[in-house]
Amino acid sequence: MLAIVRSCATVLVAVAMAGGVVLGQTSPPSPAQRSTPDAARTASPGEPSLEIGDKLKISFYETIDVGAAKQGSRDKSEPQGVLRTFYQRTDLGGDYTVEPDGAISIPMLGRFAVQGRGLEELRADIAVSFMSMMGRSANIEVKIAERAPVYVLGAVKNPGSYKHVPGMIVLHAVALAGGLDRGESNLTSVIEGVREMERLRSATVQVKQLLVRRARLEAERDGASSLSVPVQLASLGGEEAVAKTFIATENTILRAEQARRMQQVREVASKADSVRNEVEALRRKLEQADAQRDMRLERLSDLQKLKDKGWVTSNNVVTLRTELSDIEARRQDYLVEIAQAETRLADAEEAGPRLSSEDAANLAKAIAAIDREITAAQETMTSAKALATVLQRTSSVAQAEGYEIVRQSREGPQTFQATETSSLMPGDVLKVIAKTTSAVSPSLLGPAPQSEPPQNRTYTLNER
Known part of the structure; x- marks a missing residue:
C-alpha cells in the first residue's frame, strides 16, 4: 500500500512540474473532440474557414497513462492496469491571431498555415505535431475567439x-x-440649393431688366428714337420672351419720355415768344407816350409865349402841364413793365438750355446708378452660382x-x-x-455675364 502511495505522489509531482494539474476536473474532454492524425483535412460543411486577423483560443490537454496496482493481500500487490488522466498545458495554450501570412506560431510546435482551413483540419494538424514533438497524445481544443470585422x-x-x-x-x-x-440626409442641402437657384434666376432677370433700362437711358441721352438691344442679353440665356417684354416696355417709356421733353421744349419756347411779344408791345406804348409827351411839351412852349403876351390865361397852361404829368407817369410805368418783361424773357430764353443740362445730368446719374445695380446683381449671380455648384456636389x-x-x-x-x-x-x-x-x-449654372464698361465719352450740357 505504501508503495502505491509513493508511486502516485511521484506521478503527481511530475505532472505539476510539467504543466500544472487541472484541479477540480472530474472528467477529461469528450473523446469526440479529440484530434488524431487521421482527422479530415477539409472543413466540414457549414464550418467557418479561418482568415487573416482571426483570433483563436487554443487549449492543450495532454494525455498521461498512470500505472495502478490492485491489493491481493496485506503483504503484496499485483498490477491492475493503466489509469488515464489529463492535464492542461498552459505553456502552449492561449490566444493566437492569424498573421498576415495566413499562419499562426505555437511555441515548440512551430508554424501552422490556417488561412482558408477549418477548425477540425487545424486541430488535427496540431495534434499530429504535438504527438511528434512530445511523444504523447493530447486533446486539442480550437475555438474562434474573435473575428476581424467587415x-x-x-x-x-x-x-x-x-x-x-x-x-x-x-x-x-x-x-x-x-x-x-x-x-435623404441632405434635405437641407437640397432646399438651400433650390433657394440659391431661385436667387440665381432672380438675379439673372434683374440683370436683363437693368441692361435694357440702361440702353433706354443711353437712347434718351443720345436722342435716338429707339433703344439698341444690349449684346449681353444673348449671353444671359433664359426665355427670349422675357427679354422682348423688357425691350418693348423700355421702348414705350422712351417714347413717352421723349414726348414729355418735346412738350417741355415747346412750352419753354412758347413762353419765351409770349414774353418777347409783351416786351415789343410795351416798347410801342412807350414810343407813343414819348410822342405824346413831345407834342405836349411843344404846345406848352407855345402857350407860355401866348400867356406872356396876355393872349391866353394861366388855366390853359395848368391844364397842359397836368396832361404832361399824366403822360410821364404812364411812361414810367411802361419802363418798369418793360424791365420786368425783359427779365422774364431772359429767364424764358435760359430755360431751354437749363432744361437740357438738367436732363443730361439726371441721365448721367441714372446711368451711373444703373451700372452700380448691374454690378451688384452680377455679384449676386456669381455667389449664387458658386453656392449652387457646391450644393450640387453635396446634395x-x-x-x-x-x-x-x-x-x-x-x-x-x-x-x-x-x-x-x-x-x-x-x-x-x-x-x-x-x-x-x-x-x-x-x-x-451657366457663366454669369459681365456687362461691358461704359465708353469714355464726354457729353456737353446741351447735347441731347
Whole structure:
C-alpha cells in the first residue's frame, strides 16, 4: 500500500512540474473532440474557414497513462492496469491571431498555415505535431475567439466597421451600414440649393431688366428714337420672351419720355415768344407816350409865349402841364413793365438750355446708378452660382452602381468585383460604388455675364 502511495505522489509531482494539474476536473474532454492524425483535412460543411486577423483560443490537454496496482493481500500487490488522466498545458495554450501570412506560431510546435482551413483540419494538424514533438497524445481544443470585422465604405448612410457573422453577404453589410445613402440626409442641402437657384434666376432677370433700362437711358441721352438691344442679353440665356417684354416696355417709356421733353421744349419756347411779344408791345406804348409827351411839351412852349403876351390865361397852361404829368407817369410805368418783361424773357430764353443740362445730368446719374445695380446683381449671380455648384456636389442622390471587395491574402490585398449576394469574409473591405444624380439642375449654372464698361465719352450740357 505504501508503495502505491509513493508511486502516485511521484506521478503527481511530475505532472505539476510539467504543466500544472487541472484541479477540480472530474472528467477529461469528450473523446469526440479529440484530434488524431487521421482527422479530415477539409472543413466540414457549414464550418467557418479561418482568415487573416482571426483570433483563436487554443487549449492543450495532454494525455498521461498512470500505472495502478490492485491489493491481493496485506503483504503484496499485483498490477491492475493503466489509469488515464489529463492535464492542461498552459505553456502552449492561449490566444493566437492569424498573421498576415495566413499562419499562426505555437511555441515548440512551430508554424501552422490556417488561412482558408477549418477548425477540425487545424486541430488535427496540431495534434499530429504535438504527438511528434512530445511523444504523447493530447486533446486539442480550437475555438474562434474573435473575428476581424467587415469594413463598409462608400455610398452608405453609416460607413464603418461591423461584426462579421457566418454566411454574411454584401446585402447584410449594406443593411448594417444603414442602407444606401439616397440623399435623404441632405434635405437641407437640397432646399438651400433650390433657394440659391431661385436667387440665381432672380438675379439673372434683374440683370436683363437693368441692361435694357440702361440702353433706354443711353437712347434718351443720345436722342435716338429707339433703344439698341444690349449684346449681353444673348449671353444671359433664359426665355427670349422675357427679354422682348423688357425691350418693348423700355421702348414705350422712351417714347413717352421723349414726348414729355418735346412738350417741355415747346412750352419753354412758347413762353419765351409770349414774353418777347409783351416786351415789343410795351416798347410801342412807350414810343407813343414819348410822342405824346413831345407834342405836349411843344404846345406848352407855345402857350407860355401866348400867356406872356396876355393872349391866353394861366388855366390853359395848368391844364397842359397836368396832361404832361399824366403822360410821364404812364411812361414810367411802361419802363418798369418793360424791365420786368425783359427779365422774364431772359429767364424764358435760359430755360431751354437749363432744361437740357438738367436732363443730361439726371441721365448721367441714372446711368451711373444703373451700372452700380448691374454690378451688384452680377455679384449676386456669381455667389449664387458658386453656392449652387457646391450644393450640387453635396446634395447628390446616390444609387448603387456596383460593389468592390478588398480582401487580404498571403500575396497582399486583392480587389475584385462583387454582387449583392457575394459572400464576405472577416477583414473584408466592402466599397459601395455609387452613381449620383444631382438634386440641383446643372443646366442653370451657366457663366454669369459681365456687362461691358461704359465708353469714355464726354457729353456737353446741351447735347441731347
